[in-house]
Amino acid sequence: MYDAIVVGGRCAGASTALLLARQGHRVLVVDRSSFPSDVISTHFLWPHGMSYLNRWGLLDQVTAVTPTHTVIDIVNDGIPLSGSVPTSLLREHFRDLHGDDSGVVQSYASVRRRVLDQILVEAAAKAGAEVRTHCTVRELITEDGRVVGVRGRAADGQEFEERARIVVGADGRNSFVARTLDLPRFDERPRCTFAYWSYWSGFDPGRGQIHRRGRLGCAVVPTNFGQNMVLVWGPSEWAREFRADVPGNVQRALDFVSPELGELVRTQGTREERIYGTLDQSGFLRPLHGPGWVLVGDAESAKDQCTAIGMTHAFRDAELASAALHRWLTGESSLDEAMAAYEGRRRSQNSAAYYDYVCTLSEMRPYRHDELQLFVALRGNQEETDRFIATHADIAPVSEFFQASNLFLLNDAAKESSAGYSVFDDFAATSRTYQQNLFA
Incomplete structure (x- = not known):
């Protein structure tokens, strides 16, 4: 009998297992993959993601092999912003969410999953968790309407059955645990992005860059092995046309969204791997x-x-869930009380607002005139620029930055500072060009 069986051994699962094992609980982790290995992922960690690694004593292993930066460049329709997530907001975020702000760091990084997941799995095993790889869960064991364990097939082909006081589903958006329990999806947002990315050597982009123009986006960030991850994305309704020539359209998208980055990739870059893609976001x-x-x-x-x-959210959930389960497993609270506390923090008003923010951005609508004016206004206000970046990263509450009084002050300042930006010269004509299909 285990205290917990964790289905899924990557970011969410290995982290949950690590934290529970360090608290003295008997934990089994099962994953169908072997490690090290990659998985479809944009593999970016915002500063609070890096802070979790630091809180768990794993950050040095990551930074030893991964470039890190604190300042990030965000360019929307040619309007550049540069800033970082303020340490003060990071500390406030951790105090509100976890009750302490230990281990806070201001850096971000792009960490390949073959690097990060291996570090997490090894740390979980070192903490005392039993890790089984190449292990497929085929069935949840239920008794009297309660999940009490799992059945599956081990790496050697042998069938196994294990039981636990709790089963943790940490197996991604297509979760076997969720599907087996026939859990409903709610607040579904079908409008989303497609994304394609790969890894280029041969050039130095400096720090991370995020670009948007019209209905397309691109990003570049240094990652492991002396390479740069280059990513392009757009609205899902454009995916079919994009797929007709993925390599060519990746380059065309780069040239359109950021001509400087497109030129850098074309003239100096060497693609080291195939182009990866995902359509269901x-x-x-x-x-x-x-x-x-x-x-x-x-x-x-x-x-x-x-x-x-x-x-970053996977790490957040791991710390919140493991803390709640620890209180129950040690008898400090009932399971209902522990799960109510976990749900209260995960279903907060701030969480709901950020979920809506991400889903709205993912529609990839062209920015409105007032939104572009806001970006121009931010250029003259570093404090608000940093707070905007913190909001985008889910450190500062969305409702605070986008409250009417704050936007009124910023947009009022933008009336005088928008002159000289060509995007405002003929906004109606510019907007129409964004609606045209780039790949026609």
Whole structure:
């Protein structure tokens, strides 16, 4: 009998297992993959994601092999912003969510999953969790309406059955645990992005860059092995035309969204791997917990990749869920009380507002005139620029930055500062060009 069986051994699962094992609980982790290995992922960690690694004593292993930066460039329709997530907001975020702000760091990084997941799995095993790879869960064991264990097939082909006080579903947006329990999806957002990315060597982009123009976006960030991850994305309704010539359209999208980045990739870059892609980025929520089970990470809340928040949120869920389960497993609270506390933090008003923010961005509508004026106004206000970046990264509450009084002050300032930006010269004509299909 285990205290917890964790289905899924990557960001959400390995982290949950690591934290529970360190608290003295008997934990089994099962994953159908072997490690190290990659998985479809934009593999970006915002500063609070890096802070979790630091809180868990794993950050040095990541930074030893991964470039890190604190300042990021965001360019919307040619309007550049540069800033970082303020340490003060990071500390406030951790105090509100976890009750302490230990381990906060201001850096971000793009960490390949073959690097990060291996570090997490090894840390979970070192903490005392039993890790089984190449292990497929085929069935949830239920008794009297409660999940009490799993059945599956081990790496050697042998069938196994294990039982636990709780089963943690940490197996991604297509979660076997969720599907087996026939959990409903709610607040579904079918409009989303498609995304394609690969890895180029041969040039130095400096720090991370995020670009938007019209209905397309692109990003570049240094990652492991002396390479740069280059990503392009757009509205899902353009996916079919984009797929007709993925390599060519990746370059065309780069040239359109950021001619400088497009030129850099074309003239100096060497692509080191195939181009990866994902088409289903639709957002949805699932129930968080039930009799004998709990979900963490994308299994519970799947969001579009456009803000690259997935791994950071997986770490958040791991810390929240493991803390709640520890209180129950040690008898400090009932399971209902522990899960109510977990749900209260995960279903907060701020979480709902950020989910809506991501889903709205993922529609990839061209920015309105007032939104572009806002970006221009931010250029003259570093404090508000940093707060905008913190809001985009889910550190500062969306409702605070986008409240009417704040936007009124910023847009009022923008009236005088928007002159000289060509995007405002003939906004109606510019907007029409954005509606045209780039790949016609």
